[in-house]
Amino acid sequence: MSHENQPLIFELTKEGRVGYNLEPLDVPEVDLEELLPAGYIREEAAELPEVSELDIMRHYTALSRRNHGVDSGFYPLGSCTMKYNPKINENVARYNGFANIHPLQDEETVQGAMELLYDLQQSLVEITGMDEVTLQPAAGAHGEWTALMMIRAFHEANGEGHRNKVIVPDSAHGTNPASATVAGFETITVKSNEDGLVDLEDLRRVVGEDTAALMLTNPNTLGLFEENILEMAEIIHSVGGKVYYDGANLNAVMSKARPGDMGFDCVHLNLHKTFTGPHGGGGPGSGPVGVKADLIPYLPKPVLVKTEEGKYHFDYKRPQSIGRVKPYYGNFGINVRAYTYIRTMGPDGLKAVTEYAVLNANYMMRRLEEYFDLPYNRHCKHEFVLSGRRQKKLGVRTLDIAKRLLDFGYHPPTVYFPLNVEEGIMIEPTETESKETLDAFCDAMIQIAKEAEATPEIVQEAPHTTVISRLDETRAARTPVLRYTKQA
Amino acid sequence: MKHRYLPMTEQDQKEMLETIGVSSIDELFSDIPEKVRFQGLYNIKEAKSEAALAKELTALAAKNADTTNNVSFLGAGVYNHYKPVIVDHVISRSEFYTAYTPYQPEISQGELQAIFEFQTMIAELTGMDLANSSMYDGGTALAEAGMLAAGHTKRKKLLVSGTVHPEYKDVVTTYAYGQSIEVVTVPTKDGVTDMEALKGLIDDQTAAVIVQYPNFYGQIEDLKTIGEITHDQKGLFIVSANPLALGVLTPPGKLGADIVAGDAQPFGIAENFGGPHCGFFAVTTKLMRKVPGRLVGETVDQEGRRGYVLTLQAREQHIRRDKATSNICSNQALLALAASVAMTALGKEGMREMAKQNIMKTRYAKNAFEAAGFPVAFQGAHFNEIVVKTNKSVTEINKGLLEKGIIGGFDLGRVDPEMANHALIAVTELRTKEEIDALVAEMGALQ
Numbered sequence: 016m017s018h019e020n021q022p023l024i025f026e027l028t029k030e031g032r033v034g035y036n037l038e039p040l041d042v043p044e045v046d047l048e049e050l051l052p053a054g055y056i057r058e059e060a061a062e063l064p065e066v067s068e069l070d071i072m073r074h075y076t077a078l079s080r081r082n083h084g085v086d087s088g089f090y091p092l093g094s095c096t097m098k099y100n101p102k103i104n105e106n107v108a109r110y111n112g113f114a115n116i117h118p119l120q121d122e123e124t125v126q127g128a129m130e131l132l133y134d135l136q137q138s139l140v141e142i143t144g145m146d147e148v149t150l151q152p153a154a155g156a157h158g159e160w161t162a163l164m165m166i167r168a169f170h171e172a173n174g175e176g177h178r179n180k181v182i183v184p185d186s187a188h189g190t191n192p193a194s195a196t197v198a199g200f201e202t203i204t205v206k207s208n209e210d211g212l213v214d215l216e217d218l219r220r221v222v223g224e225d226t227a228a229l230m231l232t233n234p235n236t237l238g239l240f241e242e243n244i245l246e247m248a249e250i251i252h253s254v255g256g257k258v259y260y261d262g263a264n265l266n267a268v269m270s271k272a273r274p275g276d277m278g279f280d281c282v283h284l285n286l287h288k289t290f291t292g293p294h295g296g297g298g299p300g301s302g303p304v305g306v307k308a309d310l311i312p313y314l315p316k317p318v319l320v321k322t323e324e325g326k327y328h329f330d331y332k333r334p335q336s337i338g339r340v341k342p343y344y345g346n347f348g349i350n351v352r353a354y355t356y357i358r359t360m361g362p363d364g365l366k367a368v369t370e371y372a373v374l375n376a377n378y379m380m381r382r383l384e385e386y387f388d389l390p391y392n393r394h395c396k397h398e399f400v401l402s403g404r405r406q407k408k409l410g411v412r413t414l415d416i417a418k419r420l421l422d423f424g425y426h427p428p429t430v431y432f433p434l435n436v437e438e439g440i441m442i443e444p445t446e447t448e449s450k451e452t453l454d455a456f457c458d459a460m461i462q463i464a465k466e467a468e469a470t471p472e473i474v475q476e477a478p479h480t481t482v483i484s485r486l487d488e489t490r491a492a493r494t495p496v497l498r499y500t501k502q503a
Numbered sequence: 504m505k506h507r508y509l510p511m512t513e514q515d516q517k518e519m520l521e522t523i524g525v526s527s528i529d530e531l532f533s534d535i536p537e538k539v540r541f542q543g544l545y546n547i548k549e550a551k552s553e554a555a556l557a558k559e560l561t562a563l564a565a566k567n568a569d570t571t572n573n574v575s576f577l578g579a580g581v582y583n584h585y586k587p588v589i590v591d592h593v594i595s596r597s598e599f600y601t602a603y604t605p606y607q608p609e610i611s612q613g614e615l616q617a618i619f620e621f622q623t624m625i626a627e628l629t630g631m632d633l634a635n636s637s638m639y640d641g642g643t644a645l646a647e648a649g650m651l652a653a654g655h656t657k658r659k660k661l662l663v664s665g666t667v668h669p670e671y672k673d674v675v676t677t678y679a680y681g682q683s684i685e686v687v688t689v690p691t692k693d694g695v696t697d698m699e700a701l702k703g704l705i706d707d708q709t710a711a712v713i714v715q716y717p718n719f720y721g722q723i724e725d726l727k728t729i730g731e732i733t734h735d736q737k738g739l740f741i742v743s744a745n746p747l748a749l750g751v752l753t754p755p756g757k758l759g760a761d762i763v764a765g766d767a768q769p770f771g772i773a774e775n776f777g778g779p780h781c782g783f784f785a786v787t788t789k790l791m792r793k794v795p796g797r798l799v800g801e802t803v804d805q806e807g808r809r810g811y812v813l814t815l816q817a818r819e820q821h822i823r824r825d826k827a828t829s830n831i832c833s834n835q836a837l838l839a840l841a842a843s844v845a846m847t848a849l850g851k852e853g854m855r856e857m858a859k860q861n862i863m864k865t866r867y868a869k870n871a872f873e874a875a876g877f878p879v880a881f882q883g884a885h886f887n888e889i890v891v892k893t894n895k896s897v898t899e900i901n902k903g904l905l906e907k908g909i910i911g912g913f914d915l916g917r918v919d920p921e922m923a924n925h926a927l928i929a930v931t932e933l934r935t936k937e938e939i940d941a942l943v944a945e946m947g948a949l950q
Contacts (some may be wrong), residue, residue, distance in 0.1 A: 067590060103557060128564075153779075190830050293920075298637070450510075483609055
């Protein structure tokens with residue numbers, strides 16, 4: 016990584032430099048005053064950079080050298096499925112006939128794109144065991160909200176608009192309760208039991224005639240399969256609620272168990288996790304939603320269908336639809352990448368993906384269990400959660416362990432999540448990492464565990480090798496500086 | 504199984520199973536109850552080799568009429584603009600595109616600084632105090648603006664101008680339903696918001712007034728007056744803006760806007776059949792702590808060196824859960840990077856020049872249409888779109904145009920039956936005088 020501090024692009028500016036080139040105007044130019052009303056012509060130009068093309072490339076190349084991606088090194092960030100992002104996906108998404116088509120072109124002129132989307136929908140129907148899929152939601156949280164809005168519409172259509180409670184486990188992703196709020200529901204938390212699974216007694220206690228839905232990740236955020244899933248679904252269904260599958264952890268169960276066969280009524284997937292859409296530094300994602308038959312009428316508009324003549328068509332005639340959740344048809348470019356991936360893997364490949372992801376996680380868990388506390392000691396699925404409480408007693412916090420891993424060139428695991436594990440360290444290796452990589456990471460973790468005992472200050476003061484040391488986050492929040500301002 | 508993405512060998516597998524203490528991978532799935540166990544393989548297409556798949560998908564892509572081999576006059580929210588070639592070179596650097604959200608600032612300074620620069624550029628263009636790190640797209644950004652306004656004012660009504668992009672308005676309506684917020688459409692007059700109607704509709708229960716700038720018909724709304732009417736009732740003034748137009752138009756921040764949302768797609772982002780694009784969200788300082796999504800702030804490290812971190816996270820879902828300001832988690836960071844590179848390439852001068860070319864070329868097209876006998880529906884000031892009245896179905900005309908290699912304007916009849924036989928024609932800086940002349944001539948011949 017580059018240790019050179021990189022100035023802001025605004026600090027590299029020199030008046031008069033340009034980095035663009037437009038064709039000279041080939042139509043008459045008139046004064047803007049003649050065309051725009053008084054008061055609507057910008058007086059001061061926006062303070063944008065003035066730099067040459069090489070300046071721009073050097074700037075962003077320097078920034079890229081201060082950033083860690085999956086291609087830079089191992090990225091075992093639990094719950095985020097940081098697997099390899101295949102390069103053919105990037106090429107296909109840039110094909111002229113995919114990248115340079117307009118969403119409002121006549122359907123006749125974009126049948127190729129619609130065919131791809133339809134085929135992706137059908138593949139996801141099979142993978143999830145649902146009856147229909149919409150590709151519109153832009154990301155996982157957007158998918159959660161979309162599905163909850165459909166559940167709400169379903170209850171209202173059945174004269175049960177009073178159902179205003181969504182149940183989420185205490186180990187759930189933060190987006191679950193947040194999405195429930197945005198969809199107009201109140202959240203009720205259900206406890207986990209000592210095995211790390213949803214406490215059935217507590218679930219029975221919180222359900223009632225106001226239950227709209229249960230949101231569940233399976234395997235859960237501890238990486239454990241909710242064995243009682245059928246019983247849980249039955250508890251919810253028996254009071255008239257719907258069961259929602261948060262597909263963030265689908266990488267753990269492909270070809271092993273489908274949400275549609277586990278009693279779930281709807282599901283969202285994160286195509287940027289399981290299906291290799293790159294994370295892009297935070298986005299874009301794609302969060303398709305699959306539903307069982309009784310929720311189909313409420314799918315967001317438009318619904319992509321195949322006509323009897325074999326044409327693809329966006330159907331807007333959906334009177335019970337929740338409406339539109341996004342302009343146009345979703346993050347098409349990410350859907351193209353996911354489709355390319357599914358076609359690259361095929362049925363055998365997707366099965367192997369899950370098997371190797373789970374094998375890798377269990378292997379690492381067993382290599383590390385001697386050195387860190389393992390609160391839930393059973394086979395995990397695609398990820399597992401260690402506790403740093405043993406190290407905490409030595410004065411070394413999980414945050415310190417995470418920072419120390421940076422010195423070894425690794426992106427740290429997810430830390431302090433899920434909330435029901437003290438000093439949690441959540442590790443998800445994925446299937447695209449080799450045994451050598453897993454071993455080297457485990458060796459680093461073991462070394463850090465030993466350092467915590469012998470030389471804790473090395474861990475407490477980490478990182479030692481990064482381009483910057485720990486940052487003052489309190490200052491950032493107390494006196495926010497959210498933009499550059501040109502000095503007069 | 505052997506696959507180029509899967510490094511597992513038989514030897515690896517054997518050693519790993521031994522360490523775990525099980526005899527097969529299947530045992531690791533023994534916790535999945537028999538009853539829900541999926542048997543066999545998915546019924547999906549068999550895998551294809553890299554070369555064979557590339558060949559197949561190249562052919563599939565070629566089935567679509569693209570805006571590179573055809574001359575496009577289609578806009579309506581998504582535009583065919585100059586994309587500096589360097590944009591794709593920067594966003595193809597895998598340190599950026601294969602990274603996750605920059606939660607570990609020590610190894611994410613590149614991404615964090617790039618976002619900080621994006622926030623600055625958007626704040627500059629919109630004339631607002633600050634901007635966030637991006638939203639999914641212009642439509643959901645606008646919906647989030649409406650939700651913020653309702654939460655902030657504790658009021659339950661949004662007035663949305665009839666000149667706002669219909670798909671954006673639909674998205675606002677869906678979000679509003681979730682929050683039990685009423686959405687009222689303000690009627691349109693001569694292609695802009697009807698001021699008298701607005702005055703009649705607004706009251707002390709109005710959380711916000713939402714307008715678009717330039718509006719869906721390409722017209723320039725009188726933001727100053729609308730802002731005053733809104734503030735008289737203590738509502739928030741929300742503007743959905745085309746950021747390129749702000750190269751020449753007075754920024755909404757100078758005209759009373761409290762929130763400016765929009766889409767940065769005009770900056771180096773391909774049409775992509777509607778996504779991914781890049782929503783942005785800019786506000787005044789007083790709304791800073793209510794902003795949805797991620798914010799990057801400047802700070803220092805232990806040695807006093809300047810650095811960047813995600814900040815004000817107490818607003819966000821991973822901390823506040825059901826009390827968060829929004830449920831947004833993933834955003835459009837890579838597209839924000841693309842837009843930053845394009846904004847940097849255009850720079851201070853280019854932004855203005857490109858915006859101006861859009862106005863001049865659209866003016867040329869307007870005159871050419873009128874000279875050819877086509878009425879242009881609205882005569883107010885425009886940016887890069889005009890509404891041309893035809894005497895037959897726009898969709899039919901467009902079929903004829905496509906045979907000549909032209910992608911025609913948007914058929915407004917698709918969203919408003921009263922606007923049947925009206926084409927929304929977008930003319931960007933990429934369209935040449937010859938192409939505009941050809942469009943007018945072909946449309947003349949087709950009707």
